Amino acid sequence: MSVARSTDPDQIGFDPARLARIDRHFGRYVDEGLLAGWQVVVTRRGEVAHSATYGLRDVETGVPVEPDTIWRIYSMTKPITSVAAMMLWEEGRFELNDPISRWLPEFADVRVFDKGSALRAYTVPAVEPVRVWHLLTHTSGLTYGFAQTSVVDALYRAAGYDLGVPPGLDLAGATAGMAKLPLMFQPGTGWNYGVSTDVLGRLVEVISGQRLDEFLAERILGPLGMTDTRFWVDEPDAKRLAALYTPHPATGRAIRADRFGAAALQRPECLSGGGGLVSTAADYHRFTQLLLRGGELDDVRLLAPRTVRYMTRNHLPGGGDLASFEPQGFAETVLDGIGFGLGFAVVTDPVPARVPSSVGEYYWGGLASTAFWVDPVEEITALFFTQLMPSSTYPLRSQLRQLVYAALVD
Numbered sequence: 001m002s003v004a005r006s007t008d009p010d011q012i013g014f015d016p017a018r019l020a021r022i023d024r025h026f027g028r029y030v031d032e033g034l035l036a037g038w039q040v041v042v043t044r045r046g047e048v049a050h051s052a053t054y055g056l057r058d059v060e061t062g063v064p065v066e067p068d069t070i071w072r073i074y075s076m077t078k079p080i081t082s083v084a085a086m087m088l089w090e091e092g093r094f095e096l097n098d099p100i101s102r103w104l105p106e107f108a109d110v111r112v113f114d115k116g117s118a119l120r121a122y123t124v125p126a127v128e129p130v131r132v133w134h135l136l137t138h139t140s141g142l143t144y145g146f147a148q149t150s151v152v153d154a155l156y157r158a159a160g161y162d163l164g165v166p167p168g169l170d171l172a173g174a175t176a177g178m179a180k181l182p183l184m185f186q187p188g189t190g191w192n193y194g195v196s197t198d199v200l201g202r203l204v205e206v207i208s209g210q211r212l213d214e215f216l217a218e219r220i221l222g223p224l225g226m227t228d229t230r231f232w233v234d235e236p237d238a239k240r241l242a243a244l245y246t247p248h249p250a251t252g253r254a255i256r257a258d259r260f261g262a263a264a265l266q267r268p269e270c271l272s273g274g275g276g277l278v279s280t281a282a283d284y285h286r287f288t289q290l291l292l293r294g295g296e297l298d299d300v301r302l303l304a305p306r307t308v309r310y311m312t313r314n315h316l317p318g319g320g321d322l323a324s325f326e327p328q329g330f331a332e333t334v335l336d337g338i339g340f341g342l343g344f345a346v347v348t349d350p351v352p353a354r355v356p357s358s359v360g361e362y363y364w365g366g367l368a369s370t371a372f373w374v375d376p377v378e379e380i381t382a383l384f385f386t387q388l389m390p391s392s393t394y395p396l397r398s399q400l401r402q403l404v405y406a407a408l409v410d
Contacts, residue, residue: 191316
């Protein structure tokens, strides 16, 4: 499947010549060897205003990026898992304030890091249970080992939780191991990006009685026609998978990262609801259209409109923004004026980010520099796919926003 332009851009408020700047700008990244290739889709009011590909999905073989290229979306998995959880919430299967230990008893007696080092860490009991909304908002105190910014991160790495989980563990085993590690802070008192959505995926499994991949396929991906979105790429489609790259430490040129990239070609032991999916532009376009339309697409309704609006409000404690919580590992990102909802970052004030986006715009991205956003005010969605990790290498996301909004002229 592909996402073709469906209308003249000027019919929906875009200047075609200004949209063309997107291709020229990101084309230079490829021409200079900084990216292998990319794919971009911009829509408004349900119509595709701009769709383009450039460069190679595999530099070594010379194969170009094509409309049906498969991309590792990593943390763009999180919004899909969050939608899955909220579908169960709409069925009355849990309340957002419920302690997750009701279904995951290993979280009944979690402890919180207090002081010390990775060699001798002192912890205290949690005074507040980890609740479902803590997982959805990343206020649980769980973290990522690969962040390498705190003592708790080091404890995760020592336990085998780095870019993945210890070998031989399925999602149930991995989640049980996470529960044994200390939280970074008392649940609900801070914000930290971590494995919260992986634990949420396990919660979906226990509450639904299905494996996460089965639930997503049956309840979300199948009904939406997202046929290329899954946890691994089978042999027949392997040739469509883009290669993964990382910047050369001296030159910045993209060099192949097969050590990490090969994982997408085999069935994983642990189904990561926080970062395990691969997808295509056509598939994720359908997901963003579902969100823009308030939980319904092509007569398939997954969520009620009020649920989507509730998910995309700022749920941070005290109504603060991410900058007020000093999250670790986001030094390259402007966090002022950015809140967090149930699975999405949310713009509460576009001025500090220096990009004229809309209040209420929501978004997220992935480790390999993929990104999306939904602007319900202007009725815009935007998608960007490439395969360069880490995502902080270049300011691709802010530049895409700058170019898209500069092309909006009505």
